[in-house]
Amino acid sequence: MISLDEVSVRRGGTLVLDGIHGELTERRIGIVGANGSGKSTFARLLNGLILPTSGSVRIDGLDTKTATKDVRRRVGFLFQNPDNQIVYPTVGEDVGFGLKARKATGEAASARVAAALERFGLTGFEDRLVHELSGGERQMVAFAGVMVLEPRLLVLDEPTTLLDLRNTRRVMETLAAIDQSVILVTHDLDCLAGFDRVLVFSEGRIAHDGPPAEAIAAYRALAS
Numbered sequence: 001m002i003s004l005d006e007v008s009v010r011r012g013g014t015l016v017l018d019g020i021h022g023e024l025t026e027r028r029i030g031i032v033g034a035n036g037s038g039k040s041t042f043a044r045l046l047n048g049l050i051l052p053t054s055g056s057v058r059i060d061g062l063d064t065k066t067a068t069k070d071v072r073r074r075v076g077f078l079f080q081n082p083d084n085q086i087v088y089p090t091v092g093e094d095v096g097f098g099l100k101a102r103k104a105t106g107e108a109a110s111a112r113v114a115a116a117l118e119r120f121g122l123t124g125f126e127d128r129l130v131h132e133l134s135g136g137e138r139q140m141v142a143f144a145g146v147m148v149l150e151p152r153l154l155v156l157d158e159p160t161t162l163l164d165l166r167n168t169r170r171v172m173e174t175l176a177a178i179d180q181s182v183i184l185v186t187h188d189l190d191c192l193a194g195f196d197r198v199l200v201f202s203e204g205r206i207a208h209d210g211p212p213a214e215a216i217a218a219y220r221a222l223a224s
């Protein structure tokens, strides 16, 4: 469960998020809003990449300020740009590195890596050099690297921007199938069908909060 207590974030003298308050308990939550409305900042608050200037963010009761390491283990984060999170030269090494860092090795770890590669259409890519893959392929590698760690909560910041229709579908099917809670920041409103709740950000505040159809209508009205 995500709990936000009067959270504000100031960056470079600008109030980027302003008094965000509430609890997020639904399994599939979408975040939409205009460019610069604070969506990425909000997403980064959830795994402690950005800390509140005032107020607090708790994940399953853990304060992101004081329990950052535990929060990061719980919250998988997928960036819009896969190059922000790919660190190893080959696909197999990169997808396996998080497990290695957690001292998970041997057959069980290899099986988890193989399953993650298969889920994202990367079987046979193990020895390919990541820098030689396309942007969309790299995004699938980054997603596999996050999912292999089986995070309890998954935060995705515009994950489908680089993806073609097939891989977008693959990502959305994965999000629909997994047990974990999902927070999806997106400009692709079609991706929100079937979501439980959508937050509409506007100028650092939550301007609307409701089911997808209603929230998207509110977002369209704000943009017109």
Ligand SMILES: Nc1ncnc2c1ncn2[C@@H]1O[C@H](COP(=O)(O)OP(=O)(O)OP(=O)(O)O)[C@@H](O)[C@H]1O
Pocket: 011, 012, 013, 014, 016, 033, 034, 035, 036, 037, 038, 039, 040, 041, 042
């Ligand atoms: N370090 C910083 N210093 C000053 N302003 C910042 C800083 N980081 C972010 N901002 C500003 O904060 C605002 C919110 O940025 P954020 O990236 O959260 O928006 P967003 O809703 O994700 O936008 P987009 O849809 O374009 O990705 C923007 O106006 C941005 O310029």
